[in-house]
Amino acid sequence: MENPLPLSFFFTLLLSCATADRGGGNSRTTILFNSDGRTDYNFDVYTLPVSDSQINAGNELKITDGQSVNYNGHFPALSSSTSLLLSHPRYQTLAAAVASPPVHVVYVTERNGSSSIYLDAVYYDDADHARRRSMLQVPNRVQLPLIGSQHSNSLISLKDKPSLVGDYVVYVSTHEDSGVPRKSWAAVYSSHIRTGLTRRLSPPGVPDFSPAVSPSGVWTAVASGGEDHWSGDMEELDTDIYVFSTEDGSDRVKVVEHGGWPTWADDFTLYYHRKADDGWWSIYKASLPKSGRVGVESVVTQRITPPGIHAFTPAASVADKSFIAVATRRRDSKYRHIEIFDVVSKQFREVTRPISPTLHHFNPFISPDSTRVGYHRCRGPANGGGGNHLLFEHLRNPKPEISLFRNYRPFPSFSPEGDRIAYSAMPGLYVVNPDGSGLREIYSGMVFYSAWDPKRKGVVYTSMGPIFAPVSSEVDIIAVNVDEDEFTYRKLTTDGKNNAFPWPSPDGKGIVFRSGRSGYKNLYIMDAEKGEKGGLFRLTEGPWTDTHCNWSPDGDWIAFTSNREHPGTDLTSIYMIHPNGTGLRKVFTSGSGMSAHPIFSPDGKSIVLTSDYAGVSAEPISIAHQYQPPSEIYTIKLDGSDHTRMTHNTYDDGTPAWGPISMRAADVVLQSNGRGCNFNDCYWITFPDNTKAEDEVAQTLGGNAKIPCGN
Structure with a gap:
């Protein structure tokens, strides 16, 4: 009592x-x-050649600078990135001094206390490069901030999967209140780099995620909605895919029911991911009609990757349409890895696991000439950073x-x-x-x-x-x-x-x-x-x-x-x-x-x-x-x-x-000697035909406990 x-x-x-x-x-x-x-990891963006004969640790390039967290990269078309960089004196100096052309990358970074989008031109050369760099007394990188808090009335915003289209950046921001509890603030915006003029492309109150701009730049595809099915846990949102005009968000139309993370192979072909009815995350292909009305009823969809391997966050190849890049989870590994999937032979080819088998690799993207694949992972030593x-x-x-x-x-x-x-x-x-x-x-x-x-x-x-x-x-x-x-x-x-x-x-x-x-x-x-x-x-x-x-x-x-x-x-x-x-x-x-x-x-x-x-x-x-x-x-x-x-x-x-x-x-x-990046994949990434491993892990957490996305 x-x-x-x-x-x-x-x-x-x-x-x-x-x-x-x-x-x-x-x-x-x-x-x-x-x-x-959050403080247990730092990401950088890396790239490897697509060619199987060139995939080795020596050819993996870190293309971001190790400052804070850098992720969700995108290889822009050269015409877009070079037009922005040409006036930079350092760019001109390096272009004259270094034999190899630079790697251009647009990416999200969390440096300086807010989320921003940067464009980097990174120069790599042969063994003589160190001497030349010493002579030039300039770094081998040209870096331009593209989007920051100035584009959202000084509010911090999340930027997701950015694309550079001419002098415009298309991205996701969360700076506008949806006005409804638990309804996402995420929306797609377009900002002009030189003037700062920003336009919302998503309709008011509509959450859009994972924008992808078509090769022509005319269309943008997004994963939209899904919150009616959201239970509050980290899980699949069950979004649909919409397409609209990149210029102003008009002509918006649903093209796929139940799909996410769209990527364009050409202006009439989309790849996307979703969890299939058999429980496997898989990649699907959507073929849009070249004439007539575009909508769910006129778009032909088909499953591309087979059951037995989880495949998600696809990246289409524009110059070589015979393959796509995907992140996978195989039964014999607890890590995500980047793989090339041949859409003709239906075969997977591993890219990152032979190099870094005990690190997660996320969200691949492919260069415009289809010769390189990019991704982000933890930086640092073999223990993960x-x-x-x-x-x-x-x-x-x-x-x-x-x-x-x-x-x-x-x-x-x-x-x-x-x-x-x-x-x-x-x-x-x-x-x-x-x-x-x-x-x-x-x-x-x-x-x-x-x-x-x-x-x-x-x-x-x-x-x-x-x-x-x-x-x-x-x-x-x-x-x-x-x-x-x-x-x-x-x-x-x-x-x-x-x-x-x-x-x-x-x-x-x-x-x-x-x-x-x-x-x-x-x-x-x-x-x-x-x-x-x-x-x-x-x-x-x-x-x-x-x-x-x-x-x-x-x-x-x-x-x-x-x-x-x-x-x-x-x-x-x-x-x-x-x-x-x-x-x-x-x-x-x-x-x-x-x-x-x-x-x-x-x-x-x-x-x-x-x-x-x-x-x-x-x-x-x-x-x-x-x-x-x-x-x-x-x-x-x-x-x-x-x-x-x-x-x-x-x-x-x-x-x-x-x-x-x-x-x-x-x-x-x-000062810390702690082990970074020591996290598991999400608990809801399970193997449908083999739940024994999941049950064993749940028992270690106390019966029916879920495995969170992390330690």
């Missing part, structure tokens, strides 16, 4: 909270958050008064003064200064979450035990003093029934937390000094989960996550309640989705949270390196208005913190 808190404690708590410091006076603040697994990580990665965001950073590990929290940051490594609790100095491990055991005491300097509260555990699991709240020479902890809960997510009141007298002691995860308040031995006040009660609780700086409100409208599910919303249990109200929801981890701003006027409100930003099959269903970081006012999307990516962004200082707008490097 619960031991109620003394009434004198409770009324003192309310009085002190009502008169607490409201945290005003500092208009510059910082939001930290974690993207699940280990080395240094970014402890804090600075990101651009639409609110200039807020500094936004991606944190290396989850559950960051700021000290009351903002001079220190705690985070969980699971296992391990760490403390570091905002500039990256003073990094220390405070506790080596399995803990998650962190919150600083506002009155007891150096005291951090955390949850000791397994995360994502049932209500009866042994999880307790502990207090750790990070300023002690020998770190010890003080246990505040005694029953061990999944007590987690502690947050102290502004006066330091109480702690709100969630507990499974009743058989359900609900919210309680206990004495910050004596713990639950000093008494408990039950804040919420019901057969659902209330969790992720956070106390407002003025003490008036407690924000939390709850699935009370959908008990037993992952469908959660953000609620607020007074510390005396009155005034319950919902402040944010993504509809039939997930919103979680609310944290008040230092001035108590806003909340930062994570949510899948914006749906998916790309075809999930094309982003197999991602670990979880997508969530983004948002800020809202306390009345639920003015929701602002702070991040635009394909990652699972979560566990935010909002601190009272403005961190310097620069990345902070963490």
Whole structure:
């Protein structure tokens, strides 16, 4: 039976909270958050000759520069890329000095705190090139940023599968709100490189993914819709393929039902992928009529790749129509690889596995002359790209008064003064200064979450035990003093029934937390000094989960996550309640989705949270390196208005913190010897006629657990 808190404690708590410091006076603040697994890999774009006799490690070229994450490349037509590069003096100098012509590539990059599209001309020469380069004193690369935040009103946007058509770039951006919860913001745009003039090609409110421009440049094909079938997990979207005019988006027509990732062999031939009825991901061919009405009823489709091998993200060959490039998953490998598929003989030919058998290779593309195939993979040594990580990665965001950073590990929290940051490594609790100095491990055991005491300097509260555990699991709240020479902890809960997510009141007298002691995860308040031995006040009660609780700086409100409208599910919303249990109200929801981890701003006027409100930003099959269903970081006012999307990516962004200082707008490097790129393919890429391996992996995760896209 619960031991109620003394009434004198409770009324003192309310009085002190009502008169607490409201945290005003500092208009510059910082939001930290974690993207699940994002810091464990870096991609570059590579290329190999298509010719079987030339496929070897010595002929693999890295054609991006190793800065940040570079992916989804495209070999542009020479007429398009050279017209943009010819005026660049470095391009002219290198062209005169280096015998071999450059490799031109358009690609997506996440450098400089936002997603952009770059055009590079990369020069490779014989052994004498090093001497010539030394003489020239110029690098062997010419690099032009094509599309950045200036094309989306200074908002960060996701760019997917870009194409360069003359002086125009066709790409995907997520900067316009669809206006509907869990409906994707992804849409296709065209931007003129020289003037910046940008036009939306997708109809209002319609999500389009994976655009491909036809060889003539007249038509663009997209994978569209699919969200009516989206359950919220990373899985096939079941999109359809539409074709429209590249110039203005007109003459839009559906040509294929159930297909994704279109690619053109010519203006009347499309290849695409989808999951076949027999369970195998396969490549299909769509032949469009050369005259008459174009539509689903007039387009002839046929399956190209056979069952027994998963094949997806095709790239058509324009100059040599006898083959396509695909990414595959074979039964005898847990990695994706690039292969050439002969559409005449129906035979596969492996490209990347003989060179890098234990690395994933993604999203192939073929050069205009059909002699080279490109793809992206992890860069670095054979283990997949280990080395240094970014402890804090600075990101651009639409609110200039807020500094936004991606944190290396989850559950960051700021000290009351903002001079220190705690985070969980699971296992391990760490403390570091905002500039990256003073990094220390405070506790080596399995803990998650962190919150600083506002009155007891150096005291951090955390949850000791397994995360994502049932209500009866042994999880307790502990207090750790990070300023002690020998770190010890003080246990505040005694029953061990999944007590987690502690947050102290502004006066330091109480702690709100969630507990499974009743058989359900609900919210309680206990004495910050004596713990639950000093008494408990039950804040919420019901057969659902209330969790992720956070106390407002003025003490008036407690924000939390709850699935009370959908008990037993992952469908959660953000609620607020007074510390005396009155005034319950919902402040944010993504509809039939997930919103979680609310944290008040230092001035108590806003909340930062994570949510899948914006749906998916790309075809999930094309982003197999991602670990979880997508969530983004948002800020809202306390009345639920003015929701602002702070991040635009394909990652699972979560566990935010909002601190009272403005961190310097620069990345902070963490020295690390960790192994990068050690992730699995998506759990839903299974082998239909052999489920034994999947069952064995599920057992290692606890029975029927799904294998996420990642570690």
